[in-house]
Amino acid sequence: MKRYSAFAIAREALRNHTGWDRAWRSPEPKKQYDVIIVGAGGHGLATAYYLGKNFGITNVAVLEKGWLGGGNTGRNTTIIRSNYLQDPSAAIYEKARSLYETLSQDLNYNVMFSPRGVIMLAQTQHEVRGYLRTAEANALQGVKTKFISPKRVKDLLPIINLDGPRYPVLGGLLQERGGTARHDAVAWGYARACSDMGMDIIQKCEVTGIRQDGGKVTGVDTTRGSIDCRKLGVVVAGHSGVLADMAGFRLPIESVALQALVSEPIKPCMDVVVMANTVHGYMSQSDKGEMVIGGGADGYNNYTQRGSFHHIEETVRALIETFPMISRLKMLRQWGGIVDMTGDRSPILSKTPVDGMFVNCGWGTGGFKAIPGSGWGMAELMAKGHSPLTEAFGLDRFREGRFIDESVAAGVAH
Numbered sequence: 001m002k003r004y005s006a007f008a009i010a011r012e013a014l015r016n017h018t019g020w021d022r023a024w025r026s027p028e029p030k031k032q033y034d035v036i037i038v039g040a041g042g043h044g045l046a047t048a049y050y051l052g053k054n055f056g057i058t059n060v061a062v063l064e065k066g067w068l069g070g071g072n073t074g075r076n077t078t079i080i081r082s083n084y085l086q087d088p089s090a091a092i093y094e095k096a097r098s099l100y101e102t103l104s105q106d107l108n109y110n111v112m113f114s115p116r117g118v119i120m121l122a123q124t125q126h127e128v129r130g131y132l133r134t135a136e137a138n139a140l141q142g143v144k145t146k147f148i149s150p151k152r153v154k155d156l157l158p159i160i161n162l163d164g165p166r167y168p169v170l171g172g173l174l175q176e177r178g179g180t181a182r183h184d185a186v187a188w189g190y191a192r193a194c195s196d197m198g199m200d201i202i203q204k205c206e207v208t209g210i211r212q213d214g215g216k217v218t219g220v221d222t223t224r225g226s227i228d229c230r231k232l233g234v235v236v237a238g239h240s241g242v243l244a245d246m247a248g249f250r251l252p253i254e255s256v257a258l259q260a261l262v263s264e265p266i267k268p269c270m271d272v273v274v275m276a277n278t279v280h281g282y283m284s285q286s287d288k289g290e291m292v293i294g295g296g297a298d299g300y301n302n303y304t305q306r307g308s309f310h311h312i313e314e315t316v317r318a319l320i321e322t323f324p325m326i327s328r329l330k331m332l333r334q335w336g337g338i339v340d341m342t343g344d345r346s347p348i349l350s351k352t353p354v355d356g357m358f359v360n361c362g363w364g365t366g367g368f369k370a371i372p373g374s375g376w377g378m379a380e381l382m383a384k385g386h387s388p389l390t391e392a393f394g395l396d397r398f399r400e401g402r403f404i405d406e407s408v409a410a411g412v413a414h
Helices: 006-018 042-055 087-102 103-107 127-143 151-156 185-195 239-246 309-322 324-326 368-384 396-400 406-410
Strands: 032-038 060-065 118-122 146-148 171-174 200-202 207-213 218-222 225-234 253-263 271-276 280-283 291-297 330-341 348-351 358-361
Touching: 032 042, 032 218, 042 087, 042 185, 042 368, 060 225, 087 103, 087 127, 087 368, 103 185, 118 127, 118 151, 127 146, 127 171, 146 151, 151 171, 151 348, 171 271, 185 368, 207 239, 225 239, 225 324, 225 368, 239 253, 239 330, 253 309, 271 309, 280 309, 291 309, 309 324, 348 368, 358 368
Parallel strands: 032 060, 032 225, 060 200, 118 271, 225 358
Antiparallel strands: 118 171, 146 171, 207 218, 218 225, 253 291, 253 330, 271 280, 280 291, 348 358
């Protein structure tokens, strides 16, 4: 009698009862789809999911040159917040945050959403004024935030040093319903839901060309053959400029590496997310006990997915001043993700000069928190030709000077 390992038995049970494996299979592409989404990261999979759920469009293929969720979705620090100053930004990020709250139930897949709260530290008088302004704007937008005192910061973060050698903590902007989610689980949950609706998720399928007829998209050429489509959505983050070039137009974005690292696991010592924008470091503690640490983007354009020593030094130095206890920790691993930066540090969700082709990019360093809202708005844009969530984020804003400048407004683009 054939013997099976415990792992094989458990895997077969999961396959039979949940259908989880279907999202990982890469079927041979069909000859034609109603919609092709290029990019099987969080934003691309969410777009496909809401096309099916909200509009009944299920003849969809999601093409991925690597593996599912292997880009920025699996390389970020999982922070979720919506306390942005500008109205269009607050609207799409708050939509995303609210969808995250019920995402596990919607997908029937635990994405481990943890509304533990997010504190953005004010360490200069300029930041104090800026966050007080943001709190007032958030009140008008329906986003629940509040400015808290240094004492309240200390109550929520006992390990913090309020009197740093360079910048003291003067207070903080707190969003109590912000938090974190498991980045891989978000991609897997959306992928399984898309697969259950009959969509094809085709991995190791790189797009090598975009075919047009009379200015209208007709399909794509890939390493697995040519595929026809009626509509095409490009959702490939840092490689958006490469796909746009294939279609014959340029995007106002730059690609740079954003770096992060985690420490060895320790016992629970902080149950909120903290962002220190003046010294540029942010940190939370994962469910496994690792301190998840993020910092700045590289100062030059590149497509690397690895870290560099000078960013470790800058980020860790800043956080050691703020949280002295982490000076004793060992780094466990470090990585980078390729982020796409626009001039105003706000995303692009837009039609393009090619009829039937749409682009979703420019999320910069803050894309993970927007995944459900981005997918919701992008799906509506592709299905109906317009969406209230995406209206302000069109490509034409750069020509018309309608910038949504979050880097100036919020002091940070994360």
